[in-house]
Amino acid sequence: MPRWSFAAFFIIVAAxxxxxxxxxxxxxxxxxxxxxxxxxxxxxxxxxxAVSLSPSKTLFEKKWNWSPPENISIRGTLSFEEDPSASxxxxxxxxxxxxxxxxxxxxxxxxxxDARDVSFKASLGxxxxxxxxxxxFRNHENIRVEIEGxxxxxxxxxxxxxxxKWGLMGTDQRGRDVLSLFTEGIRISLIVGLAAxxxxxxxxxxxxxxxxxxxxxxxxxxxxGVDVLxxxxxxxxxxxxxxxxxxxxxQLILILGLFSWMGTARTVRSxxxxxxxxxYVENLRSIGASPWYILWRHLVPEALPVLLAAVTLGVPGAIxxxxxxxxxxxxxPRIISWGRMLHEAHGFGAFTAGAWWLILPPGIGISVIxxxxxxxxxxxxxxxxPRLVKGNRK
Amino acid sequence: MRSPxxxxxxxxxxxxxxxSQVQALAGTDLEIFPGESLAxxxxxxxxxxxxxxxxxxxxxxxxxxxxxxxxxxxxCSRGELVFLRRRSGxxxxxxxxxxPPTLSALDAVSEPMLIADSPGKKRASERAGELLVECxxxxxxxxxxRVRFSLSGGQRQRVSIARALALDPELLLADEPASMQDxxxxxxxxxxLRKRCEKGMGLVMAxxxxxxxxxxxxxxxxxxxxxxxxxxxxxxxxxxxxxxxxRALGAALxxxxxxxxxxxxxxxxxxxxxxxxxxxxxxxxxEKCSTPPFLIQIGAGRTVACWNPGG
Amino acid sequence: MICIRDLSxxxxxNARKVRAVREASIDIHHSAVTAxxxxxxxxxxxxxxxxxxxxxxxxxxxxxxxxxxxxxxxxxxxxxxxxRGIKVALVTQGAMNSxxxxxxxxxxxxxxxxxxxxxxxxEAAVKASELLEMVGLGxxxxxxxxxxxxxxxxxxxxxxxxxSCSPVFLLADEPTSALDxITQAEIITLxxxxxxxxxMGLLLVTHDLPLASSVSxxxxxxxxxxxxxxxxxxxxxxxxxxxxxRDLVFAANLATGRGFQ
Numbered sequence: 001m002p003r004w005s006f007a008a009f010f011i012i013v014a015a016x017x018x019x020x021x022x023x024x025x026x027x028x029x030x031x032x033x034x035x036x037x038x039x040x041x042x043x044x045x046x047x048x049x050a051v052s053l054s055p056s057k058t059l060f061e062k063k064w065n066w067s068p069p070e071n072i073s074i075r076g077t078l079s080f081e082e083d084p085s086a087s088x089x090x091x092x093x094x095x096x097x098x099x100x101x102x103x104x105x106x107x108x109x110x111x112x113x114d115a116r117d118v119s120f121k122a123s124l125g126x127x128x129x130x131x132x133x134x135x136x137f138r139n140h141e142n143i144r145v146e147i148e149g150x151x152x153x154x155x156x157x158x159x160x161x162x163x164x165k166w167g168l169m170g171t172d173q174r175g176r177d178v179l180s181l182f183t184e185g186i187r188i189s190l191i192v193g194l195a196a197x198x199x200x201x202x203x204x205x206x207x208x209x210x211x212x213x214x215x216x217x218x219x220x221x222x223x224x225g226v227d228v229l230x231x232x233x234x235x236x237x238x239x240x241x242x243x244x245x246x247x248x249x250x251q252l253i254l255i256l257g258l259f260s261w262m263g264t265a266r267t268v269r270s271x272x273x274x275x276x277x278x279x280y281v282e283n284l285r286s287i288g289a290s291p292w293y294i295l296w297r298h299l300v301p302e303a304l305p306v307l308l309a310a311v312t313l314g315v316p317g318a319i320x321x322x323x324x325x326x327x328x329x330x331x332x333p334r335i336i337s338w339g340r341m342l343h344e345a346h347g348f349g350a351f352t353a354g355a356w357w358l359i360l361p362p363g364i365g366i367s368v369i370x371x372x373x374x375x376x377x378x379x380x381x382x383x384x385x386p387r388l389v390k391g392n393r394k
Numbered sequence: 395m396r397s398p399x400x401x402x403x404x405x406x407x408x409x410x411x412x413x414s415q416v417q418a419l420a421g422t423d424l425e426i427f428p429g430e431s432l433a434x435x436x437x438x439x440x441x442x443x444x445x446x447x448x449x450x451x452x453x454x455x456x457x458x459x460x461x462x463x464x465x466x467x468x469x470c471s472r473g474e475l476v477f478l479r480r481r482s483g484x485x486x487x488x489x490x491x492x493x494p495p496t497l498s499a500l501d502a503v504s505e506p507m508l509i510a511d512s513p514g515k516k517r518a519s520e521r522a523g524e525l526l527v528e529c530x531x532x533x534x535x536x537x538x539x540r541v542r543f544s545l546s547g548g549q550r551q552r553v554s555i556a557r558a559l560a561l562d563p564e565l566l567l568a569d570e571p572a573s574m575q576d577x578x579x580x581x582x583x584x585x586x587l588r589k590r591c592e593k594g595m596g597l598v599m600a601x602x603x604x605x606x607x608x609x610x611x612x613x614x615x616x617x618x619x620x621x622x623x624x625x626x627x628x629x630x631x632x633x634x635x636x637x638x639x640x641r642a643l644g645a646a647l648x649x650x651x652x653x654x655x656x657x658x659x660x661x662x663x664x665x666x667x668x669x670x671x672x673x674x675x676x677x678x679x680x681e682k683c684s685t686p687p688f689l690i691q692i693g694a695g696r697t698v699a700c701w702n703p704g705g
Numbered sequence: 706m707i708c709i710r711d712l713s714x715x716x717x718x719n720a721r722k723v724r725a726v727r728e729a730s731i732d733i734h735h736s737a738v739t740a741x742x743x744x745x746x747x748x749x750x751x752x753x754x755x756x757x758x759x760x761x762x763x764x765x766x767x768x769x770x771x772x773x774x775x776x777x778x779x780x781x782x783x784x785x786x787x788x789r790g791i792k793v794a795l796v797t798q799g800a801m802n803s804x805x806x807x808x809x810x811x812x813x814x815x816x817x818x819x820x821x822x823x824x825x826x827x828e829a830a831v832k833a834s835e836l837l838e839m840v841g842l843g844x845x846x847x848x849x850x851x852x853x854x855x856x857x858x859x860x861x862x863x864x865x866x867x868x869s870c871s872p873v874f875l876l877a878d879e880p881t882s883a884l885d886x887i888t889q890a891e892i893i894t895l896x897x898x899x900x901x902x903x904x905m906g907l908l909l910v911t912h913d914l915p916l917a918s919s920v921s922x923x924x925x926x927x928x929x930x931x932x933x934x935x936x937x938x939x940x941x942x943x944x945x946x947x948x949x950x951r952d953l954v955f956a957a958n959l960a961t962g963r964g965f966q
Contacts, residue, residue: 279492283484286452287561288476289509301496437885438856547745576744576912577956602885646890648919653897654890660841 005375012369016190019183027184027336030175032166033070035355039165049161052076055154058147068137069161074100074113076157078147084109086149088157093138098124103149111157133161170357172341173348181336182361188337189319189369192253196318199257201311204264209299211265212272213291223269226262234259235324242330249335252325256318264310268303275299312377316370323366338362397464399482399565399596400426400449406457407444418444420620421458423689424598426565431588431597433607433628435643436617442600443487445617446567449598450484451475463564480510483558485568487600489551495542499526499553502541506560525556530582547574555583565596572606584610604643608632613695616640619671622689626696636692636703638678670700678702706906707733707756707793707874712768712778714751714760725751727930728768733874736904738897740917740938742953743927749910752927753876757795758785791821794867798879801859804851810862811837811847817869836865840895857888861895868899874906875899881916893920914957918942926950 020027031050039047049069051060053076074088084103088111091097103109113120115132126132137143145159162175169178211222238255245251275281275298284294325331326339327346341362345351350358402424410416419441426432434442447453449460451467460467462478470478486492493502504522507513513521526537529552539545541553551574558566566587572580588610591597601607607614608628615625616639624637635641638657645655658675669684670676676683682701689697714726725748733739743749755766755778770778772793777785805813814833818824824832834847840861851859860880867875877896881889897920900907911917917924918938925935926949934947945954 279486279488280494282452283486283492284494284505284509286450286476286479286484287506287509288473288480293509298494298496437887577914577953581956604886642887646887648890648893648913648915653919654893656887656890656894658887660891 003375003379005372005379008368008372009376012186012372013190015183016187019186020180023177023180023183027176027180030171031162031177032171032175033162034171034173034175035350035353035358036162036166036171036175037355038168038170038357040168041165047165049159051159052156053145053147053159054156055152058151059144060146060159061142061144063140064137064143065140068131068133070133072113072115072133072136072159072161074111074157074159076111076155078103078109078111078152078155078157080107080109080150081153082150083107084150084152086147086152089146089148090136091142091144091146092136093141093143098136100145109152109155169361170355172344172355172358173350173353178341178357178361181341182338182365184336185338185341185362185365186369188249188335189322189366192249192256192322192337193315193319193369193373195253196256196260196322197311197314199254200259200261200314200318201264201307203257203261204310205268205300205303205307207261208265208268209272209295209303212269213276213295213299215273215276219269226265229259230262232259238325239328239330242325247330247332249332252322252331256321260314260317260321264307264314267306267310271303271306272299275302309377309381312373312380315373319366319369319373323362338365396427398425398427400424400460400462400598402445402449402458402460404458405445405448405455405460407441407448407453408456417620419448422617422622424449424615426596426598428564428594428596429591430613431591431599431611432613432615433611434598434600434615434617435602435604435607436600437602439619440617441620442617443569444620446484446569446598446600450479450482450567452484480506480561481563482565482567483561483563485555485558485566485571487569487573489547489554489574492554493541493550493557496540498538498540499531499545499549500537502553503556503560506557510561512561522556522560525559526553528559529553529556529586530579531556548576548579551575552583555586559590563595566590566598568597568599570601571599572601580606581609604632604640605647616643621671622697622699623672624696624698624700625689626693626698630693630696636696636698637672637700638676638702638704639672641704642677678704706735707908708769708771709733709752709756710769710771712752712755712766712770714748714755714764714766716751716761716764718763725764725930726755726766729927729930729932731925731932731935733906733908734922735873735906736900737922738900738907738909738920740909740911740921740924741927741932742911742914742917742924745912748927748930750878753795753878753908753910756876757789757793758782759789790872791870792872793874793876794870794872796860796863796867796875796877796880798882800863801851801856801883804859804862806851809848809850810854814862814866814869817866821870832869833865836869837862839868839899840865841891855888856884857891860884860888860892864892864895868903868905871903872905874908876908876910878910879912880909882911882913889916896920914953918957926953 053060084107086103086109087099088101089097090100100113101111118128121128121130121132124132124135126135167177167179169182172178172181207222211219241255242251281294281298322337323339323342326337327343329343331337331340333340342359345358402422404421404423405419406417406421407419408415408417422445434445436442444453448455449462455468463481465474465478497505500519500522503525504518507518507521508515523537531549531552536545536549541550545553551571555571568587571587572583575583584606587597597611599607599611608631611628613625614628614631616623616631616637618639624631624635624640631640632644635644642657645657648654657677659677670687673679673683680702687699687701689699691697692703709729709731711728711730712726713724713728716723716725729752731739731741741749741752751760751764754760756770758777760766766778768778769776804810811830811833814836815829818829818832819826834844837846842858842861854862881892884892893916896907899905909917909921921938923936924938924941925932926947928949934941934945934950941950942954945951
């Protein structure tokens with residue numbers, strides 16, 4: 001039965017497992033300027049540069065069609081086999097040559113240049129509060145940087161500019177690649193959604209079956225307990241618990257699991273009540289089967305189809321709950337989840353900066369993953385009970 | 395002197411709250427010895443299912459006394475009841491609900507053996523296979539099929555009979571054991587049960603089919619709305635029925651080529667609140683029938699509860 | 706008369722195709738009871754539903770069903786709606802449990818008359834009482850609700866509903882299987898009586914051969930979707946030809962005690 005949601009689920013899981021390793025950037029690392037829009041949007045700002053010069057590549061040239069970047073950093077180490085006499089030369093607009101660095105006495109040449117350094121600015125003739133990069137770059141002119149003199153034998157220097165644009169999804173307020181954050185977030189959403197739902201389903205199954213099957217006073221007692229739990233306002237309690245317990249990921253999963261098992265318990269309990277009166281349960285009891293045998297060998301298998309649908313439908317709930325909690329700031333800041341991304345977008349001014357690329361992807365991602373699970377839950381319900389399929393009549 | 399497998403005296407079963415009581419069974423007597431077969435005949439609502447269940451202690455008795463294998467059911471502890479029930483088999487009326495739906499046919503029959511720990515695991519499987527063959531399901535392909543999904547109604551019923559026979563019961567109580575079978579196979583089921591009776595098993599069977607009852611059991615008891623109206627050897631009840639209701643049952647059966655006869659009055663209400671329960675529909679009612687009749691002996695092993703019996 | 710020629714009904718489910726009816730041919734006459742006897746299964750019911758055009762969408766029917774000169778199997782739904790219920794009526798086994806629980810039985814019959822025949826309110830009420838009388842339910846029954854009636858009484862109401870528009874043919878699919886033996890006899894006698902008095906044609910479909918033989922003029926035996934033998938009831942019962950018919954007659958003989966012990 002080809003259904004789009006199963007294919008989508010497979011893709012999501014594949015992305016969660018393989019995605020982060022396929023990405024080239026570490027999600028926590030700042031790669032470009034804050035709130036850099038994605039590269040495919042148009043505009044004046046130039047892309048980020050990330051080039052390296054090495055013994056095999058001592059020259060870099062590029063036509064620069066945009067406005068000067070905010071910063072440029074050149075870092076690295078070159079080693080030489082003999083006493084070097086080399087310099088790093090930048091040929092700027094209009095053919096002016098700037099010698100950025102000169103090798104020293106040792107065979108290891110350490111280069112550490114940042115355009116924000118006052119001394120660097122002074123060496124270019126720029127006042128302390130001026131902009132060094134506007135001297136080095138100019139619209140529509142080539143830039144060229146070269147290692148002249150002795151050729152190094154080993155090592156590498158990296159030339160980086162933050163760039164006005166970055167990647168497929170831009171950057172956040174700290175210059176981190178949003179695509180990496182997003183991919184990392186898939187994993188967290190899935191883990192939280194599935195783990196929390198599994199915990200709540202297991203609890204719901206246990207409580208529901210016991211309550212429904214044992215009946216009588218035990219049943220009443222447990223159900224009143226469920227009623228009390230259902231009437232607790234979840235969010236304030238969660239905030240208190242998070243305040244006491246801390247903001248870790250597993251705390252979050254446990255809390256979500258502990259607060260959502262009640263609905264499943266109710267459903268399973270009514271199933272158990274019906275099954276308890278059925279002919280074969282009476283028969284099993286009368287020939288002496290123990291309650292545990294009946295529960296384990298008969299009631300649990302009968303409850304599983306119901307539970308399966310409940311699990312797949314509960315995952316969106318858990319994901320949304322986690323997103324909500326993260327949005328309120330109640331989650332671990334070291335863990336990247338989509339809700340957390342939205343929280344930081346909200347809290348750090350993405351809205352005012354107009355950085356839609358920070359807000360839309362996590363929002364759409366949450367919606368899509370919820371829809372996928374909802375559709376899968378529907379498909380599983382139909383598999384369990386063919387009468388639900390449209391067009392099937394007795 | 396053999397001891398009876400089952401004795402029931404004046405069993406009364408009532409349901410309902412204090413305000414509205416429904417009397418499902420009113421003062422019924424029953425006795426089964428090893429090798430005997432009794433058929434309880436009655437339409438739906440007559441109390442035959444209730445009687446079977448009361449004899450097993452599955453339905454609470456409001457009055458009277460029932461004993462299984464010599465033990466008074468009302469004095470038994472839970473554990474003793476379990477033992478008594480393991481010595482007896484029960485085939486419930488509804489073959490859809492009475493076999494656990496998640497099991498295969500073979501597992502369903504071997505389950506009682508595994509619970510009672512009677513033969514060991516391996517032997518239980520073999521025995522289950524033997525029982526399924528005995529009940530007419532020799533096709534091994536069916537054994538692995540899940541009962542709920544893949545078997546027809548008739549096959550399910552055979553599985554539930556095999557399950558009831560799993561612990562080799564000394565007494566079998568069967569509620570409409572052939573209801574799902576086609577005419578051709580109905581006789582086959584009754585043959586299975588009859589063979590067991592010949593080996594000493596006692597059989598109590600509830601059915602609405604007077605013909606089937608007389609073909610399968612040596613004695614018949616006719617129930618009408620909770621009361622016993624006639625008992626006796628099955629051939630006699632079919633050929634010379636005494637009670638007007640029994641007569642009506644026999645006459646209403648579509649015979650070969652003749653129309654069924656209707657020997658009851660049509661009435662708007664079925665109330666026989668005072669007097670004989672059947673009086674509202676009885677074609678032979680007299681003034682005396684406003685007093686409830688009781689069972690009187692009218693021949694060898696025959697009793698009837700009627701002031702005006704025929705035949 | 707209704708002539709069915711080479712009717713085949715195939716169900717196309719996800720897993721496989723099931724041929725429920727295979728090239729069945731049968732005639733249903735006026736003023737006579739025609740019986741189709743067969744084991745429990747979909748074939749007999751599928752045949753009835755093909756006549757009325759009530760097969761589910763996954764079923765395909767081929768062949769001809771001639772009624773009043775035209776083939777109603779291939780007729781458009783509008784034509785079928787015209788004669789369904791009015792010229793050809795249906796009574797099924799479960800119908801008695803499908804009566805509307807919140808409307809009195811008399812009113813249910815009257816409503817049918819008003820909507821299908823356009824009868825005026827007062828006339829419809831009178832006709833409803835007459836119909837109930839015809840099926841053996843006295844005047845006190847018109848105001849009763851279905852849950853207050855016994856199984857046999859409900860089935861009588863269903864029959865009254867079915868004949869309310871004076872159909873030419875009545876199709877009955879296991880009309881008495883859920884009833885006890887005495888009520889079964891009453892209903893079958895009622896149906897047989899109606900055929901004789903009004904000239905209506907009755908198609909009785911059942912698995913119970915003795916029942917069919919007690920009231921039918923002709924019997925057709927259906928086995929695995931095929932009609933294996935047809936003929937006058939008397940002949941089928943005394944000298945059956947097809948092996949399956951022989952089995953059925955033998956079993957029926959055993960059951961009714963003829964040729965037994």
